[in-house]
Amino acid sequence: MIHFEQVSKRYLGGHEALKSLTFNMAPGEMAFLTGHSGAGKSTLLKMIALIEKPSSGHIRIAGQILNRMSRRQIPFFRRQIGLVFQNHNLLMDRSVYDNVALPLLIEGESPREIGRRVRAALDKVGLLEREAYLPIMLSGGEQQRVGIARAVVTKPKLLLADEPTGNLDPKLSREVMNLFADFNRVGTTVLIASHDLGLIARMPFRVMTLKNGELVRGADGGERGPN
Numbered sequence: 001m002i003h004f005e006q007v008s009k010r011y012l013g014g015h016e017a018l019k020s021l022t023f024n025m026a027p028g029e030m031a032f033l034t035g036h037s038g039a040g041k042s043t044l045l046k047m048i049a050l051i052e053k054p055s056s057g058h059i060r061i062a063g064q065i066l067n068r069m070s071r072r073q074i075p076f077f078r079r080q081i082g083l084v085f086q087n088h089n090l091l092m093d094r095s096v097y098d099n100v101a102l103p104l105l106i107e108g109e110s111p112r113e114i115g116r117r118v119r120a121a122l123d124k125v126g127l128l129e130r131e132a133y134l135p136i137m138l139s140g141g142e143q144q145r146v147g148i149a150r151a152v153v154t155k156p157k158l159l160l161a162d163e164p165t166g167n168l169d170p171k172l173s174r175e176v177m178n179l180f181a182d183f184n185r186v187g188t189t190v191l192i193a194s195h196d197l198g199l200i201a202r203m204p205f206r207v208m209t210l211k212n213g214e215l216v217r218g219a220d221g222g223e224r225g226p227n
């Protein structure tokens with residue numbers, strides 16, 4: 001699903017954020033990406049979603065070679081990817097329902113299909129009865145779950161999350177990580193950048209570690225947590 005071959009990223013100004021990264025993730029796999037602040041985690045996720053381009057090397061995602069993709073193809077490519085952020089980027093003046101419906105509206109789905117899929121996504125994250133609420137009326141953990149529902153409402157093959165539990169207490173963090181594992185169980189490939197080493201260590205997934213832009217652990221898929 002994800003293939004990086006000797007991928008490097010040098011930002012304007014000269015900082016080399018990623019250095020010759022080579023790794024693969026199989027379809028249906030779930031993995032964590034960890035490393036110190038500034039190690040390059042967000043940069044790696046942004047390159048998968050084509051928010052940033054590599055300076056050198058090759059990236060193939062879901063069979064598509066990103067280096068060769070035209071500007072016109074990018075929106076179609078991105079539809080296969082669900083993105084979850086720490087600060088969830090919800091529209092605060094819109095209801096939970098409207099927030100989750102947004103990607104489907106952009107895709108031009110019918111109101112009937114939108115209703116069906118938004119409710120299915122809210123059901124999966126346990127927020128069906130909150131559809132009319134504004135995000136401000138929800139707890140931090142519930143807001144994060146709305147962000148996850150919005151990311152999965154288009155049924156992406158690949159789910160990327162950047163510090164999705166960064167603002168949550170340990171119990172809510174566990175719930176959010178378990179939710180990602182549920183989506184993985186039904187076939188979605190999941191890659192999560194996280195600082196939360198204690199939580200990661202308790203889950204049975206590969207851990208990839210970045211250090212100063214180099215992948216120092218987990219590149220070959222052979223490493224797993226204790227379970």
Ligand SMILES: Nc1ncnc2c1ncn2[C@@H]1O[C@H](COP(=O)(O)OP(=O)(O)OP(=O)(O)O)[C@@H](O)[C@H]1O
Pocket residue numbers: 011012013015016017035036037038039040041042043044
């Ligand atoms: N747009 C940019 N322009 C220049 N340098 C950048 C840019 N984005 C990130 N960097 C630099 O690249 C390096 C990697 O940043 P990145 O955000 O990928 O790290 P990270 O591991 O996600 O860190 P954190 O855990 O703090 O979010 C850092 O040194 C950062 O300052």
